[in-house]
Amino acid sequence: MQPEVRDFPGPPGAPVVFLLHGLGATADLNWHPSYRPLATRHRVIAMDHRGHGRGKRSRRVFRLEDCADDVIEVADALGVRTFIPIGYSMGGPIAQLVWKQHRERVDGLVLCATAARFASTPEARLGFMSLSGLAVASRLTPRVVQRRFVDGMITRREATGPELWARDQMRRHDLTAVLEASRATGQFSSKRWISGVDVPTGVVVTMRDSLVSPRQQLALAAAIPGASVHPVDADHDAAVFAADRFVPALLEACQSVRSRVATRVS
Numbered sequence: 001m002q003p004e005v006r007d008f009p010g011p012p013g014a015p016v017v018f019l020l021h022g023l024g025a026t027a028d029l030n031w032h033p034s035y036r037p038l039a040t041r042h043r044v045i046a047m048d049h050r051g052h053g054r055g056k057r058s059r060r061v062f063r064l065e066d067c068a069d070d071v072i073e074v075a076d077a078l079g080v081r082t083f084i085p086i087g088y089s090m091g092g093p094i095a096q097l098v099w100k101q102h103r104e105r106v107d108g109l110v111l112c113a114t115a116a117r118f119a120s121t122p123e124a125r126l127g128f129m130s131l132s133g134l135a136v137a138s139r140l141t142p143r144v145v146q147r148r149f150v151d152g153m154i155t156r157r158e159a160t161g162p163e164l165w166a167r168d169q170m171r172r173h174d175l176t177a178v179l180e181a182s183r184a185t186g187q188f189s190s191k192r193w194i195s196g197v198d199v200p201t202g203v204v205v206t207m208r209d210s211l212v213s214p215r216q217q218l219a220l221a222a223a224i225p226g227a228s229v230h231p232v233d234a235d236h237d238a239a240v241f242a243a244d245r246f247v248p249a250l251l252e253a254c255q256s257v258r259s260r261v262a263t264r265v266s
Helices: 027-039 064-077 091-101 122-139 143-154 162-171 175-187 214-223 243-265
Strands: 005-008 016-020 043-047 084-088 109-112 201-206 228-232
Touching: 005 027, 016 027, 016 064, 016 091, 027 043, 027 243, 043 064, 064 091, 064 175, 084 091, 084 243, 091 109, 109 243, 201 214, 201 243, 214 228, 228 243
Parallel strands: 016 043, 016 084, 084 109, 109 201, 201 228
Antiparallel strands: 005 043
């Protein structure tokens, strides 16, 4: 199964941004408020990651490195040579790995509500470690049982309109892959190499974030030479539930990166 891809052409000759969603989301869930604003100045490409929504299915254990390679595979299929990865939460490590593994394809980076390392405390590391056992158990659980479990998690109360749409998106997840993605995100660290990022970078910091602390997000920005910082007064779900504040900061970060890319080219 190949990933479902969103492709908004934008103006002729517009630079390409590639949207990388967060853990447990889909491209549409994470980015739907941002598609139209971004497409006024960019070609916008988005995809579901492995095991998420309509993303690629594989019997291999979920790895963020494979997600980074998937991005290049989609870009190749669309005839896109270079682009700006925009990563949100788990999408941040994927964007960082796209740069690390395929430097020649990356014009710049925009990193949102994310970090160089997620499990920064003993408690967080213990929490992520516990997911390893759940992921293994999930691989041994029949798919029909997994589906019933997911349905039970997301249908605890009546819903209409947007909530029904969101639930439909989440029902498409592969539970095992999402658990393995949680573990992979907890194990990720770019601290040894993130200072080597040599492309224009913008970091959108969710200043009230209860999942990825603003301190971790600001540390990521400080580690990348010349990175610009774009604060948003909102929690981790800002891309959807505080879109009126998040989207302007995202556009500002993209403009900052674009202007520096253009200066380099000229």
